[in-house]
Each structure stands twice: as C-alpha cells, then as structure tokens.
Amino acid sequence: MTPAPTTMPPPHTPSTHAQSPASPHTSPHTSRAPLLIVSDVDGTLIDERGQLPCTPVALRALLAALAAARGAPVLVALASSRTMRELTVLQRALGLYGPCIAEDGALLGVDVGRRGAVPFGVEQHDHIDVTDDPAWTAITNAGRRTLALQSFAVDSAALDRMMNDCSAFQHADVRRLGAAEWKSLGFRTPASVRRALAARHHSILLDPEVLDVDALNTLHDFTARQALQLRRGGRWLTLTAASGKGAALRALRHNARLDGVPPLIVAVGNEENDISLLAEADLRFVIRNPHRGPHESLASLPGAVVLSPEGPGGWIDMLNRLHLVAT
Structure with a gap:
C-alpha cells in the first residue's frame, strides 16, 4: 500500500537528553560516523492511513541536510513485517533506496551490483560484497535493482x-x-x-x-x-520462525559499509516487534502510538529516546535530534 504524502509538520525542538544515548557499540566519534537509519514502517514512518510526516521530496531534503551537517553519508533501511516486495515498492515511491528487513526479520535484502542504494552525502560507495558468503542464498530483481537475500526462517x-x-x-x-x-x-x-x-x-x-x-x-x-x-x-x-528484526540487523551490521566505513546504526520503531531491532542498534528512538503512547518495553531499553510527537511526526523529531548532535 503506497502512502499518500502530506504536508510537513513544523519542526520540533530537540531535547538535550537525546544527544548521547547509551550503547555498547557507540564510538567516541559518532558525530562524524556514517549513519544507517533502520526504520520500522507502519506507525513509525507512515501512519495508519498510509501517510508520511512530509512529502517524499521534503524527506529526502531533510536526510541530505543531515548528511551535510554530519559531513558523512546517511542511508535509510526499512525493517517491517511487510514483504520484501512491499518494501521495495515503498522505497521506489519514496525515492529512498537501501537495505530491507522484511517479514518481521525473516528476510534481509541488500543491493548488489552497480544500481541500487546510494547514501545521502556521497556520490559512490562500497556495495556489500556477498559473492563468497554462503549465507546469502538468493538473488532477486526489484525493478532496476538487484538484491541479495539472506533468510532467517523456514518457509x-x-x-x-x-x-x-x-x-x-x-x-x-x-x-x-x-x-x-x-x-x-x-x-x-x-x-x-x-x-x-x-x-x-x-x-x-x-x-x-x-x-x-x-x-x-x-x-x-x-x-x-x-x-x-x-x-x-x-x-x-x-x-514466523525468525527470532526478530534484530538478528537480521546484526547480519546487516556485519556486512554494511558506507563510503568504506562501518556505519553507526540508528533504529526507530513503535511496537512489540521492534524490540530486538532497537536493542541491536547504537542509537534508539521510540515513536509514540497515538492511542497508547510509547511501548513500555521499547522505552525501557538502555539509552532509548522517546520522541515528542506521536506517530510519524516523531520521524522528523528524530532527524532534528540527530542534526543537533552533528552541529
């Protein structure tokens, strides 16, 4: 289901406690590390009506501005219970190409070859090399993209x-x-x-x-x-038989390089199935559910930052906070 864009809400003022979330993976130079933002989709990036917090053009501009402020590449990956096909269609609609964690962590897809994900803030980057890795068991085409797939569950x-x-x-x-x-x-x-x-x-x-x-x-x-x-x-x-999105993110962390450098991983989610995803990340952001508030288990993760706006508006708040860290 392709989301219908809406107008962008006004920016939100970041709070100071978001500047240094605790994480065992965080390096002392996080403000200059490449960023891999791994985002849940439904209720996080898009709301229950399929709407974004802003237009795709505005969203890409915000990500480009964040990359410029950091002086380092920024790439967005999607992690969802949706299928790989749904996620690649959504990425094409948004103009945001990157890795996909599909079916609640059962499947990981990454771009290989010359066409595919190019991070904001860099003209070219190292593709993930899966040529000799037996864990990547399939190759599939998604439009002009070629994805290598790794499965974490039975069929x-x-x-x-x-x-x-x-x-x-x-x-x-x-x-x-x-x-x-x-x-x-x-x-x-x-x-x-x-x-x-x-x-x-x-x-x-x-x-x-x-x-x-x-x-x-x-x-x-x-x-x-x-x-x-x-x-x-x-x-x-x-x-599913998969243990969750976190295992797929762990595999992605093992392979991912942006401009030749291992990225700092930012995860954002709103529901029970995002717990392992955020637990595996370096920086953790929690979206408030409009009806129930922030998920208690997500909010209690070490260093987790509960974003101020409800729903996808929290995505803009997250970018504002990351921008503040970079400046």
Missing part, C-alpha cells in the same frame, strides 16, 4: 504444516479474507494484496481482531509449543 509452507491442527490459526489466517475485506482494510488493488500475501515466503499474517481472548491464548500457547514466534506489529500478528 510459509512449513509454518502451515506446523500450525495445521490449531483452529485459532485457521480462523485468523488473513489469506482466507475475500477481496471486499481486503479493500476495507486499506488494500486498494489486487496488486497490493499480492504484494502482501503471494510475496510472503517466510511468515504468515494473522488477524487477532477476529479472535476472542480464549482463542487468542490458545493461538499463543500452540505457537509456543511449536517453538515459533508470534509478534504484534500494528493491526496484525506475524507468525
């Missing part, structure tokens, strides 16, 4: 077999929804449904709203007995 068919005897799973499986139901949930075209479902290879989306408390508890218990993971991200539950 969806295996998940189906493992969960086949759970009636709550069968009832909540969103693959059973009809076209009218998908449209009511904001999926405007058959293509958007295909990107969300047919392109989902290592996870299954479940709708907890159709389950009562007992059925939901049954689902969680059955999932735990199968040693699978069931995490909330926005409306949906994502069923």
Whole structure:
C-alpha cells in the first residue's frame, strides 16, 4: 500500500537528553560516523492511513541536510513485517533506496551490483560484497535493482504444516479474507494484496481482531509449543520462525559499509516487534502510538529516546535530534 504524502509538520525542538544515548557499540566519534537509519514502517514512518510526516521530496531534503551537517553519508533501511516486495515498492515511491528487513526479520535484502542504494552525502560507495558468503542464498530483481537475500526462517509452507491442527490459526489466517475485506482494510488493488500475501515466503499474517481472548491464548500457547514466534506489529500478528528484526540487523551490521566505513546504526520503531531491532542498534528512538503512547518495553531499553510527537511526526523529531548532535 503506497502512502499518500502530506504536508510537513513544523519542526520540533530537540531535547538535550537525546544527544548521547547509551550503547555498547557507540564510538567516541559518532558525530562524524556514517549513519544507517533502520526504520520500522507502519506507525513509525507512515501512519495508519498510509501517510508520511512530509512529502517524499521534503524527506529526502531533510536526510541530505543531515548528511551535510554530519559531513558523512546517511542511508535509510526499512525493517517491517511487510514483504520484501512491499518494501521495495515503498522505497521506489519514496525515492529512498537501501537495505530491507522484511517479514518481521525473516528476510534481509541488500543491493548488489552497480544500481541500487546510494547514501545521502556521497556520490559512490562500497556495495556489500556477498559473492563468497554462503549465507546469502538468493538473488532477486526489484525493478532496476538487484538484491541479495539472506533468510532467517523456514518457509510459509512449513509454518502451515506446523500450525495445521490449531483452529485459532485457521480462523485468523488473513489469506482466507475475500477481496471486499481486503479493500476495507486499506488494500486498494489486487496488486497490493499480492504484494502482501503471494510475496510472503517466510511468515504468515494473522488477524487477532477476529479472535476472542480464549482463542487468542490458545493461538499463543500452540505457537509456543511449536517453538515459533508470534509478534504484534500494528493491526496484525506475524507468525514466523525468525527470532526478530534484530538478528537480521546484526547480519546487516556485519556486512554494511558506507563510503568504506562501518556505519553507526540508528533504529526507530513503535511496537512489540521492534524490540530486538532497537536493542541491536547504537542509537534508539521510540515513536509514540497515538492511542497508547510509547511501548513500555521499547522505552525501557538502555539509552532509548522517546520522541515528542506521536506517530510519524516523531520521524522528523528524530532527524532534528540527530542534526543537533552533528552541529
């Protein structure tokens, strides 16, 4: 689902406690390190109506200004329960190309070859070299881009077999929804449904709203007995064997270089399925949910900064705070 751009909200004044979040990875020269901003999507970068905190052009300008202020490259990666196909389509709409952590950490994709992600603040950069790394098991094309993929989970068919005897799973499986139901949930075209479902290879989306408390508890218990993971991200539950977005980010950290230098990793998220992502990052930012406030487990991570505005407006607040550190 492609987000519709909106006007940019007014800038927010950064607070001083955001200048030095604690992290075991942080170097004493963080103000000049390249930045890799790894962002959750739904509820973090875009709101429940699919809208950004500003237009894509304005967002790219803010990132370019941050790179100029730091004197170092800035690259944005997306980390979501969405599929790889959904994320690459979203990146094209935003004009923001970078690594993708898809299906709640089950799949990592990075650009290889001559076309792909170019960070703000640098004309050319070292591509991630996966030529001789057996962990990268597949190559796929996303438009003009070529992505190397690394999987961290069994495929969806295996998940189906493992969960086949759970009636709550069968009832909540969103693959059973009809076209009218998908449209009511904001999926405007058959293509958007295909990107969300047919392109989902290592996870299954479940709708907890159709389950009562007992059925939901049954689902969680059955999932735990199968040693699978069931995490909330926005409306949906994502069923996968992956341990979370953090493991994929750890693999990305191992390979990533921006302008030949290992980047400082910034993570921003808003939900339960972002806990491992933020825990793996150097700098951690928490988006407030408009209905529930900041997620308690995210806010309690060491050095985590809870951003002032609710929803995607917090993304602009994060950039302002990073800009303050750089100047």
